[in-house]
Amino acid sequence: MPTASHTALPIRRLTLRDLTACADLSEDRGWPREEHKWGLLLAAGKGYGIDDPGGGLVTACVVTEYGPRDRPDLGAIGMVLVAERHARQGVGRRLMHHVVSEMGPTPLTLHATPYGRPLYEELGFKAVGRAEMLCGRFHPGGPEPEVSTRAATAEDLISILRLDEEVFGADRTHIVTRLPAFADQLRVAEAQDRIVGYAAAWPNMDTLVVGPLIAEDTETAKALLASLAARTDRPLRTDIDVRHEQLITWAKERGLESVAFNAVMTYGITEPPGDWSRRFAPLTVAAG
Numbered sequence: 001m002p003t004a005s006h007t008a009l010p011i012r013r014l015t016l017r018d019l020t021a022c023a024d025l026s027e028d029r030g031w032p033r034e035e036h037k038w039g040l041l042l043a044a045g046k047g048y049g050i051d052d053p054g055g056g057l058v059t060a061c062v063v064t065e066y067g068p069r070d071r072p073d074l075g076a077i078g079m080v081l082v083a084e085r086h087a088r089q090g091v092g093r094r095l096m097h098h099v100v101s102e103m104g105p106t107p108l109t110l111h112a113t114p115y116g117r118p119l120y121e122e123l124g125f126k127a128v129g130r131a132e133m134l135c136g137r138f139h140p141g142g143p144e145p146e147v148s149t150r151a152a153t154a155e156d157l158i159s160i161l162r163l164d165e166e167v168f169g170a171d172r173t174h175i176v177t178r179l180p181a182f183a184d185q186l187r188v189a190e191a192q193d194r195i196v197g198y199a200a201a202w203p204n205m206d207t208l209v210v211g212p213l214i215a216e217d218t219e220t221a222k223a224l225l226a227s228l229a230a231r232t233d234r235p236l237r238t239d240i241d242v243r244h245e246q247l248i249t250w251a252k253e254r255g256l257e258s259v260a261f262n263a264v265m266t267y268g269i270t271e272p273p274g275d276w277s278r279r280f281a282p283l284t285v286a287a288g
Contacts, residue, residue, distance in 0.1 A: 009051065009053075009058065011048055011094075011095060011098050012048070013048060014049045014060060015047065019035060019039055020035075021056050021057045022047070022049075022057065022079070024056055025056065025057045025081050029081055032204070034204055036182075041064065044175055044178060045063055045064035045287070046063045046064075046065070047061070047062045049061070049095075050091065052086075056083065057083065058082065060079065060081055061080040061081070061095060062077075062079045062286065063076065064287040065106070066168070066170035068171075072106045073106075073170040073171075074106065074272070075103050075106045075109075076110065076286070077096075077109070077110040078110060078286025078287055079286045080095070093119060093122075093123075096120075096123055100267065106268070107267065107273075108266065108267040109264065109266050109269075110288075111131060111262040112262060113262055114263075117263055120265050121265075123267070125265040125266065127263040127264070128264055128271045129241065129243070129271070129272075130242045131241055131242065131261070131264060132258055133238070134237070134240060134251055134256040134257065135207065135235060135238075136235055138225075138226070138254050139254050140226065140254065141253070142253070144226070145220075145222040145226060147189050147196075147197075147222075147223035148191070149188065149189045149227040150187065150190070151187055152186040152187060152198065156188055156198075157177070159195045160176060160188065160195065163196075163197075163198065163214065164176050167274050168212075169275070170274070179200045179202075182202055183200040183202040185228055186198070187200075187224060187227055189216070189220045191216070196216035196220055197213075197216055197223075197278075198214055199211075199281075201228040206234065207234055207235045207236065208228070208237070209237050210225060210228055211282050211283045213238065217278075218250075222247065225238075225247075226254075238256075239281055239284075241264075242261075244280050262285055272288070
């Protein structure tokens, strides 16, 4: 149970001014600092946290909303962290109760580690799927995917947004339009003069994270992943829906290794919206 001091500390909204404190909190729990990702999430989403009277943050999380601003279709919860010195005292539970209450009737989703899953189940979240985190250096091999890819241009943005909303199941313009500045690479796949997939690769510490990865089929997803890998010397990291077994097997054959599994959980809906068959990887598990 929370101590009296924890109960009295107010939960407040976080802003970009809290970026360093959020990165410090990540580091405190043994996570990478991930300042680049924290910057995107705090700018595009809603951060919540509790200040530590001794300095820094007791706890923090971010909610990224999708759809109409006044009535979101979906909220994705991520980066739920509690400082080590305050762990196992009910602080994270208090923050999550607050966030769920703040979101009202908005359906919620999150990716849960095995450690965090019991808390989310206690709050009413249900596990509806899994994502497998892959990481490593990509080594080309075997037949090349026969799908054309190229760097995205400004003229592609409307088509990308239209495809993304159709596949994701909610409007995330405020995220997608940030990708050209946020990501090192943004590429599209074309077939018959139309865009049938797109993917971004963005820097996160010493890796390049592939996501979002949206594609018409597995061959298109392979082509996008291979084209991103061909243009970087960094190891790749991505989180693939386990139902995409062919892509996972193909990626492992080319050097990526399984690192972890996260449970995909929902609250207020039975499954995430959109078309999972074309949604291969999220931008980041923290944002859905």
